Amino acid sequence: DQVQITADGTLSNVRMPGIVKGMDLTGGPLSLNVTKDTVQIAGKAKLDGRPVTLRWQQYIDTAKAPYDSQVTAELVADEALRTRLGVDLDGWLSGAVPVNVTYTEFPGRRAEAAIQMDITPATLSLKPFDATKPPGVSGQATALLHLENGEARDIKELTVQSADMRIEDGTITFRKDSASGTSGQTTIERGNISRAVFGENDFSLMFETTPAGAFKIAIDGAFMDARPFLGKDKKGKDKKAKSTDAYEGPAMVVSVSVARMRTHTARIVEGAKIYLDRDKTGAIQQLEMDAVAGAGAVYFRFKPDETGALALRFEADDAGAALRAFDLYNNMAGGRLVVAGRAENPATPKTLKGTVALTDFHVTNAPVLARILGGLGPTGLSQLLGGEGLYFARLESGFEWIIRPQGDIHLIRDGRTSGSSLGLTFDGKIDKEAGTTDIEGTIVPMSGVNEIIGNIPLIGDILAGGRGGAIFAATYAIKGPSAEPTVTVNPLAVLAPGILRRILFESDPTP
Secondary structure (H helix, E strand, O other): OOOOOOEEEEEOOEEEEEEEOOEEEEEOOEEEEEOOOEEEEEEEEEEOOEEEEEEEEEEOOOOOOOOOEEEEEEEEEOHHHHHHOOEOOOOOEEOOEEEEEEEEEEOOOEEEEEEEEEOOOOEEEEHHHOEEEOOOOOEEEEEEEEEEOOEEEEEEEEEEEEOOEEEEEEEEEEEOOHHHOOOOOEEEEEEEEEEEEEOOEEEEEEEEEOOOOOEEEEEEEEEEEOHHHHOEOOOOOEOOOOOOOOOOOOOEEEEEEEEEEEEEOOEEEEEEEEEEEEOOOOOEEEEEEEEEEOOEEEEEEEEEOOOOOEEEEEEEOOHHHHHHHOOOOOOEEEEEEEEEEEEOOOOOOOEEEEEEEEEEEEEOOOHHHHHHHHHHOOOOHHHHHOOOOEEEEEEEEEEEEEOOOOOOEEEEEEEEEEEOOEEEEEEEEEEOOOOEEEEEEEEEEOOHHHHHHHHOOOHHHHHHOOOOOOOOOEEEEEEEEOOOOEEEEEOOOOOOOOHHHHHOOOOOOOO
């Protein structure tokens, strides 16, 4: 304690083994400064073969020191270097990024790294939301990484700022999978972001990845673009996947509560509350939603009932707006819709049988219906193509929904509808795998002559099967590719007795 040694010098051809996470520091020249308390080295060298500008400080007596050692470095961190550091950001961040990092080691094998990254040359992905910051778009990110025993444990104070993406006050926790052993990589376990803004999205986010690889998300905020979860691309069109294509995403559980939610390029629902459970094959195990579309509430439940059988319930007070919002049917206005169905038992969850009931709605600009009417004559065509469209008072149908990975099949049974201008019956099949439609039915112009003939005593019985019959009608068929089916109409068909009673629902008991 009577002698103090100091040193100042220049080091060349340096090798400092294991300076950070087992990586060697080599090269030089580096400046050396030794005091009674510290050893410091600064300059340009290579860390694990990568150019680095650094300042390294080691306390000689760490008992009273604020830390054991500290490295401040500027370098370009590629994916291999991030792997060496034990932080697996695969799927989130790709590409090499310039980094300014201050790495500090404390007693007890604790360490932290204050990180500033220029993410301009990198790709930053939020895969579940189909959101990406591409290379070349200016961006910065900061974070504070904590390590224990040389392994990453969590990231605090995460921020990302770019032209089209902002993440505020994020926390990420890492987990080492048991399969990776004691020296393997860590993976992201869970995270919490107080605010995420990208595209139209603006919400807080909590997420978790389970050891089995499932992804859990909880979203709460002002706006969410739900199209990635609805199987829509950015233009709102169905993704064209081959029937043999396997689902590539993880199993996913998502809960959402947002003021507004985009479901289609041009459509939004309000006050959306959603719960989605989708397995690793892409099959939906449970889906619940409450929202407002247009002028009415939307209620949707697709989940096992009290017996364990899969059940479906869909109610919409403004059916046209609800169907348009989710891109199910775009040529209807108004109406109240109720769809109810269930599997026969828990052993057959992929086949649901039920009914559809729709009241007080208009059909407008419907190409297939226009072609049917064109084959029948001008009746109702002008109404369909302009103004409020054709009015229908009631529609009912039975259905069977067969859920298959390669494409669902919809069977339609005993469908019928009636309105001020037209009455229709319909039965058939829609095959999503083949992309085909096969529907047949009867169309009855609800003109005064039909009602008059059907009500003439004796003559009406003979010609039209009694009160409520009709003879001025046609049969039709819709067959072929669903995108552009072939429509045929036979205006000379003679109806079976009592068909008008069926269309007018006169055989139904009074509610």
